[in-house]
Amino acid sequence: MSTHIAAAPGQIAPLVLFPGDPRRAQWIAENFLQDAECYSEVRGMLGFTGTWNGHRVSVQGSGMGQPSMAIYANELFRDYDVQSIVRVGSCGALTEKVALRDIVIANGACTDSGMNRIRFHGQDYAPVADFPLLRAAVDAAERAAEEDALAGKVHVGLLFSSDQFYSTRPELTDPFVQHGALAVEMETSGLYTLAAFYGRRALSICTVSDHLVTHEETTALEREQTFGDMVRIALGAATAV
Ligand code: HPA
DSSP states (O other): OOSSOOOOTTOSOSEEEEOSSHHHHHHHHHHHOEEEEEEEOGGGOOEEEEEETTEEEEEEOOOSSHHHHHHHHHHHHHHHOOOEEEEEEEEEEOSTTSOTTOEEEEEEEEEOOHHHHHHTTTOOOOOBOOHHHHHHHHHHHHHHHHTTSSTTTEEEEEEEEOSOSSOSOGGGGHHHHHTTEEEEESSHHHHHHHHHHHTOEEEEEEEEEEETTTOOBOOHHHHHHHHHHHHHHHHHHHTTO
């Protein structure tokens, strides 16, 4: 086992779906994977491995925010030789270009986090998605849109990865929105940076659970429905590259 994951070597698949909420990890395992087995319950941060369309896939909770996510991402890449991590999370829309329940596939992520500032000695790094995974996710989303399920609802663009859910200075995101950021969440810039460091693949796909401009919020039932659409895109992408 690694410091925070109780799996034996080989128990985690090369492809990992990475929701923040460990109960979402369980929901994905129960609803999408065949023969799923739980490999870790350390600190309640559940992880499962099963199969999807014949591919071995794991799903691991990351917790909220970059420090928690980075613990699990480091251990998945370094200790379990994971090749691809696809975050399946939620985000808050920062612009009316994006509607409640839409899906944002992040081609890159801006951040106010100190983590990359420490790593890059105060210089700026541009965390970007793995291109083959990004292309495969866009292809999977376009296939779903052709069936009309997701037409017009999937966006490719920048996320803003914040260290604070309850920001005391929300106006600090304004310049990022003026420069293309679509939505705010709390993990993607760190995930893309770690994937680059380890030479592995990462992609973030997030559904819009709340809208910071219109102040709309999704219900729990709606979150489950859109979460399922996002998981199908993530599984289609992760197993295609
Ligand atoms: N802020 C930060 N992270 C989030 C939000 C938000 O509004 N919604 C979902 N994740």
